Amino acid sequence: MLELRALTKSFGNTVAVDNVSLSISKGEMVGIIGRSGAGKSTLLRTINRLAEPDTGDILWDGKSVSGLSGSALRNWRRQAAMIFQQFQLAPRLDVLTNVLIGSLHDRPVVPTLFKQFPAEMRARAFEELQALDMAQCALQRAQTLSGGQQQRVAIARAMMQNPDIILADEPISSLDVSNANTVMQALQRINRERGMTVMVNLHTLGVARRYCPRIIGMISGKVVFDGPPMALNDAALNEIYRGPMDDPDMPEHYEAAA
Numbered sequence: 001m002l003e004l005r006a007l008t009k010s011f012g013n014t015v016a017v018d019n020v021s022l023s024i025s026k027g028e029m030v031g032i033i034g035r036s037g038a039g040k041s042t043l044l045r046t047i048n049r050l051a052e053p054d055t056g057d058i059l060w061d062g063k064s065v066s067g068l069s070g071s072a073l074r075n076w077r078r079q080a081a082m083i084f085q086q087f088q089l090a091p092r093l094d095v096l097t098n099v100l101i102g103s104l105h106d107r108p109v110v111p112t113l114f115k116q117f118p119a120e121m122r123a124r125a126f127e128e129l130q131a132l133d134m135a136q137c138a139l140q141r142a143q144t145l146s147g148g149q150q151q152r153v154a155i156a157r158a159m160m161q162n163p164d165i166i167l168a169d170e171p172i173s174s175l176d177v178s179n180a181n182t183v184m185q186a187l188q189r190i191n192r193e194r195g196m197t198v199m200v201n202l203h204t205l206g207v208a209r210r211y212c213p214r215i216i217g218m219i220s221g222k223v224v225f226d227g228p229p230m231a232l233n234d235a236a237l238n239e240i241y242r243g244p245m246d247d248p249d250m251p252e253h254y255e256a257a258a
Helices: 040-048 070-079 095-106 109-113 119-131 147-159 177-194 205-211 234-240
Strands: 002-011 014-024 029-033 055-060 080-083 165-168 197-201 214-219 222-227
Touching (some): 014 040, 014 055, 014 222, 029 040, 029 205, 040 165, 040 197, 070 080, 095 119, 095 147, 119 147, 147 177, 165 177, 177 197, 177 205, 214 234
Parallel strands (some): 029 197, 165 197
Antiparallel strands (some): 002 014
């Protein structure tokens, strides 16, 4: 179980995560929604310790990870794998090597620089690509792929870390509807078939409703909603998306991907 206890993170005078307390059970798929600047990205980055919390505690299976450093911190970042909006692939490297980079946590640096990986590791990377219907692109350069394909490669790379939890920060915000659904279906399969915890920041309300049995709504760093999609009534939505309906940060169409 992942537990956040009174977690707070500020940048100057801006409180990005404000006294957040949550419990996420193993195997849950949780969507986090809210306007731009609500604190969604900072929350995930703080869990992964890419951003250091100011106060509060982060616990995994009852053990605090807030004060970890050195190899212990690297191990936690392996367990809590991040997937980013901009894919973070090496564009000139082939797809298979990009996926293999996910195994760097337990590989010596020098052989990796020369793309020397054991046969069993290459086989596993190929299997991760196959699970995401990307095996046919294994030898292509990453820069030749579409955005949706690149994001699936990024997911395969994350799976090479053998994580316990996936933290996906706006993984579909730059994709069209078809590719967005393909990526969300991939995350959903990982959640259901491998029993892996998935937390995903989403800008499209319809996608959150379709794929996430639990939804957390944030505004100004605070959690203002935590429940199932069916509980997202007009009052809850008005609380999460405060502002005029023509505001660019309002969900454009509630059922766009439902």
